[in-house]
Amino acid sequence: xxxxxxxxxxxxxxxxxxxxxxxERWTLLLLRQAFLGTRxxxxxxxxxxxxRSVLTERLGTLVEEGILRREAYKEVxxxxxxxxxxxxxDLYPVLMALRKWGDKWMSPDEGPSFDLHHRSCGGDVGxxxxxxxxxxxxxxxxxxxxxxxxxx
Amino acid sequence: xxxxxxxxxxxxxxxxxxxxxxxERWTLLLLRQAFLGTRxxxxxxxxxxxxRSVLTERLGTLVEEGILRREAYKEVxxxxxxxxxxxxxDLYPVLMALRKWGDKWMSPDEGPSFDLHHRSCGGDVGxxxxxxxxxxxxxxxxxxxxxxxxxx
DNA sequence: AGCTAGGGTTCGGAATCCGAACTCAAGGGG
DNA sequence: CCCCTTGAGTTCGGATTCCGAACCCTAGCT
Numbered sequence: 408x409x410x411x412x413x414x415x416x417x418x419x420x421x422x423x424x425x426x427x428x429x430x431e432r433w434t435l436l437l438l439r440q441a442f443l444g445t446r447x448x449x450x451x452x453x454x455x456x457x458x459r460s461v462l463t464e465r466l467g468t469l470v471e472e473g474i475l476r477r478e479a480y481k482e483v484x485x486x487x488x489x490x491x492x493x494x495x496x497d498l499y500p501v502l503m504a505l506r507k508w509g510d511k512w513m514s515p516d517e518g519p520s521f522d523l524h525h526r527s528c529g530g531d532v533g534x535x536x537x538x539x540x541x542x543x544x545x546x547x548x549x550x551x552x553x554x555x556x557x558x559x
Numbered sequence: 560x561x562x563x564x565x566x567x568x569x570x571x572x573x574x575x576x577x578x579x580x581x582x583e584r585w586t587l588l589l590l591r592q593a594f595l596g597t598r599x600x601x602x603x604x605x606x607x608x609x610x611r612s613v614l615t616e617r618l619g620t621l622v623e624e625g626i627l628r629r630e631a632y633k634e635v636x637x638x639x640x641x642x643x644x645x646x647x648x649d650l651y652p653v654l655m656a657l658r659k660w661g662d663k664w665m666s667p668d669e670g671p672s673f674d675l676h677h678r679s680c681g682g683d684v685g686x687x688x689x690x691x692x693x694x695x696x697x698x699x700x701x702x703x704x705x706x707x708x709x710x711x
Numbered sequence: 712a713g714c715t716a717g718g719g720t721t722c723g724g725a726a727t728c729c730g731a732a733c734t735c736a737a738g739g740g741g
Numbered sequence: 742c743c744c745c746t747t748g749a750g751t752t753c754g755g756a757t758t759c760c761g762a763a764c765c766c767t768a769g770c771t
Contacts, residue, residue, distance in 0.1 A: 421672070422588075422591045427588070429657070430586060430588065432583070432584075434582060435578035435581065435582040458761065459718085460720075463720080486716095487718075491699075496699055501653065503688050505653055507652065508577055508650055512649065513580075519573040521705060522707055525692060525693065526702060531690070532691070536652050536655045537684075537685050537686075539684070547651045551677075552674075600749050601748060601749075604749095635737095
């Protein structure tokens with residue numbers, strides 16, 4: 408149990424730790440599904456067509472990591488829900504960035520299967536990497552990387 | 560060969576396709592390494608401590624997917640480089656979003672191992688999900704999801 | 712009493728992953 | 742000329758992980 412290939416990330420970098428977690432089969436899909444509103448074991452299982460044992464395991468690590476929270480609803484006949492915690496909701500930019508990229512580079516011919524719009528004004532949803540200081544949009548080339556420690 | 564668990568993604572959604580690709584062991588790590596400037600087989604191998612056979616395979620699918628391009632440099636004694644294509648460079652927001660999240664939620668005690676700054680003005684790098692229309696910063700709750708087709 | 716629903720667990724076989732050793736081609740040094 | 746090293750992979754047997762299908766348990770329903 409626990410995050411599967413932590414070893415992968417023992418070079419303490421703030422990309423590699425999440426990457427070890429999210430770069431596990433099913434995890435990203437599971438999160439997407441959670442953001443779409445899925446909450447119950449059975450619903451995840453049928454929506455993603457994942458094997459039940461692996462689903463149990465993935466939900467488990469996500470709960471351990473504090474990204475999902477498992478809570479009972481319906482006290483009378485206990486049933487459980489897996490809901491995104493604040494930590495989990497904070498992954499929204501990751502999923503949106505992924506979607507933007509998918510729209511541009513891997514879009515099936517029929518186009519995306521969902522439209523996303525700002526609830527209050529109807530505008531498109533954008534994801535931007537920008538300088539907090541001057542506001543310029545940044546690409547990898549515009550960014551200087553300064554190692555702070557030996558990165559492994 | 561080919562993208563490993565495409566089956567996972569056959570519900571044509573622009574998150575699930577990239578998620579199937581990037582949610583494969585090592586792939587995110589490999590991309591992070593590529594953005595840090597690693598280009599050669601040996602360097603990836605020692606930097607990530609990945610098994611050579613799996614590295615061969617991952618580099619292969621990434622090339623197939625057009626995210627990396629394999630090209631010879633040094634014609635005299637042929638050696639190869641794997642470099643990010645435009646499609647690959649476009650994944651920058653995904654990695655940055657991941658890093659932001661890692662900084663906030665999984666940062667090791669010593670803090671991140673790199674600093675990133677806007678090359679020209681020194682400002683911090685930000686990642687934002689915002690409405691293209693009104694500019695408001697958006698969370699999952701502010702976004703309406705409209706299914707366009709049956710999503711599976 | 713028997714049936715169904717929700718949420719898992721168990722299990723054997725299939726697919727992946729891992730580390731270590733091996734390959735092959737081309738310089739370089741002596 | 743012969744041996745050593747480098748870069749970039751392959752190959753292979755054993756260890757992990759994944760998968761599908763079947764099974765389990767509890768409560769309510771009829």
